[in-house]
Amino acid sequence: MWSFIHKLGSPPWFFRFGGSLVRWLLPLTLILLLVGAFWGLLVAPPDFRQGNSYRIIYIHVPAAVVALAGYYVMALAGAISLIWRIKMADIAMKAAAPVGAVLTGIALVTGAIWGKPTWGTWWVWDARITSMLILFFLYLGVVALFEAYENKAAAAKACAVLSLVGTVNIPIIYKSVDWWYSLHQPASIKFTGESAIDASMLYPLLLMIVAFYGLFAVTVVMNMRAELIWHHRQSAWVRQWAGLD
Amino acid sequence: MHPRRKQRLVWVSLIVVLSSAAIGLTAFALRDNINLFYPPADVVAGKAPSDRNIRLGGMVVEGSIERSDTNLTTQFVVTDYEGSVAVRYTGILPDLFAEGQGVVAEGRLDGEGVLVATQVLAKHDENYMPPEVAAALEGKSKASVAPVSP
Amino acid sequence: MYFDSIAAVIDMNGHGLYVWLAYAITVTLLFWLLWAPLRQLRVRRLWVIAEGHRRAVSDEPQSESAHQRDEADKTFSDSSETQG
Structure with a gap:
């Protein structure tokens, strides 16, 4: 166990390990996405009240769920980077930020598109939607901050502090629909007790959530590999990988 | 360490x-300020300002919807089971607007405590189910509706 | 299968525009998310190869070659933009 964690910190080892991970996880994720989208779009029944517009749930909810979980991944990498000064943690943080930003963007845009036919408006400044917008800006802030610094160590430190400060937003997003009066409805999937969504609609949703987790893992590892190559472009193992020597 | x-x-x-x-x-x-709307009980109790726009959220009371014959004006009552406020709105209502459904109306209170709304949004709940299941739940299930496994 | 014709799938009882727009935007963004690191890796591999050839050709002092490398980096990234 410890030796595995130790190996994760080694750039050439992680690069090879990540490569083989992507090779099987990427096709698996794409298959899950296709099956889940097909199931949700064409097989699942319509909702008794919303009709077919609810089918946006199959991308909106997974994108939002993984955007929140991904923030914890980024903040954890930030904490590791601050405490143990492990370079791989900096790289993981830098790799996760754009993925999280895109997923949050998807959740916001699909939510707006869903809001128009169901609520009657694209946008409303309620607690859930506003806190989600803040999450989007936090992700973008980390992306921008990494670019703003010449010094990589200073950039990683600033980004780690920003992502740690931002973690407070995550429970706020989760609980916003319970703590305040909002237009957004409370969660349908419940970890304790029966879900408020029929099984025939729930299964494709769970499948899509798993697929989006896979997608997050694959894209973060792919970003990390591209970043590692650039960090170590002068080292022997990269030259070997490129086919030199 | x-x-x-x-x-x-x-x-x-x-x-x-x-x-x-x-x-x-x-x-x-x-x-x-983070709360998107006032519940009817707060409006009845006078906690909502009457000199500016507010949002009112609650359930549309069954049988309270009155539609005008001549224009798009609709009047209905919004409740949270502790208080009720009448709402008057002229315009197109969202598809999901119905009796017994959640609604958020934005507008200003007039002298008689009626909210003159400029916008009405439908607030749906967290329940998702196929139409057959909903029909079965309401006790309207006919022989043609297949029994639904839990 | 819930729908019984292609037209019904596209229309989705009037909600087709919303549903398909949401899915189209998502597919585009996810595709970009997967494609960007693959392209980056390809471009960087070419840079490493080009750098290797430059080193093999020139036997200049360290500072000089470092300067050249920066220049090459710039021109390379410029050309890679037009490639992409």
Whole structure:
């Protein structure tokens, strides 16, 4: 166990390990996405009240769920980077930020598109939607901050502090629909007790959530590999990988 | 753990705890503004301002919808089972607007305590089910509707 | 299968525009998310190869070659933009 964690910190080892991970996880994720989208779009029944517009749930909810979980991944990498000064943690943080930003963007845009036919408006400044917008800006802030610094160590430190400060937003997003009066409805999937969504609609949703987790893992590892190559472009193992020597 | 790392761990924990406290207190202080709407009970109790636009949220009372024959004006009553407020709105209502459904109306209170709305939004709940299941639940299930497995 | 014709799938009882727009935007963004690191890796591999050839050709002092490398980096990234 410890030796595995130790190996994760080694750039050439992680690069090879990540490569083989992507090779099987990427096709698996794409298959899950296709099956889940097909199931949700064409097989699942319509909702008794919303009709077919609810089918946006199959991308909106997974994108939002993984955007929140991904923030914890980024903040954890930030904490590791601050405490143990492990370079791989900096790289993981830098790799996760754009993925999280895109997923949050998807959740916001699909939510707006869903809001128009169901609520009657694209946008409303309620607690859930506003806190989600803040999450989007936090992700973008980390992306921008990494670019703003010449010094990589200073950039990683600033980004780690920003992502740690931002973690407070995550429970706020989760609980916003319970703590305040909002237009957004409370969660349908419940970890304790029966879900408020029929099984025939729930299964494709769970499948899509798993697929989006896979997608997050694959894209973060792919970003990390591209970043590692650039960090170590002068080292022997990269030259070997490129086919030199 | 190495003492320097331990010290950094303390700093990291402090960042998280202090920023959480700061933002938590801010949210608590601003809680009235974070709420998107007033429940009817608060409006009845006079807690909502009458000199500016407010949002009212609640359930449309069954049988309370009155549609005008000549224009798009609709009047209905919104309740939270503790208080009720009448709403008058001229315009196109969202598809999901119906009796017994959640609604958020934005507008200004007139002298008689009626909310003259400029916008009405439908607030749907967290329940998703196929039409057959909904019909079965309402006790309208006919022989043609297949029994639904739980 | 819930729908019984292609037209019904596209229309979705009037909600087709919303549903398909949401899915189209998502597919585009996810595709970009997967494609960007693959392209980056390809471009960087070419840079490493080009750098290797430059080193093999020139036997200049360290500072000089470092300067050249920066220049090459710039021109390379410029050309890679037009490639992409």
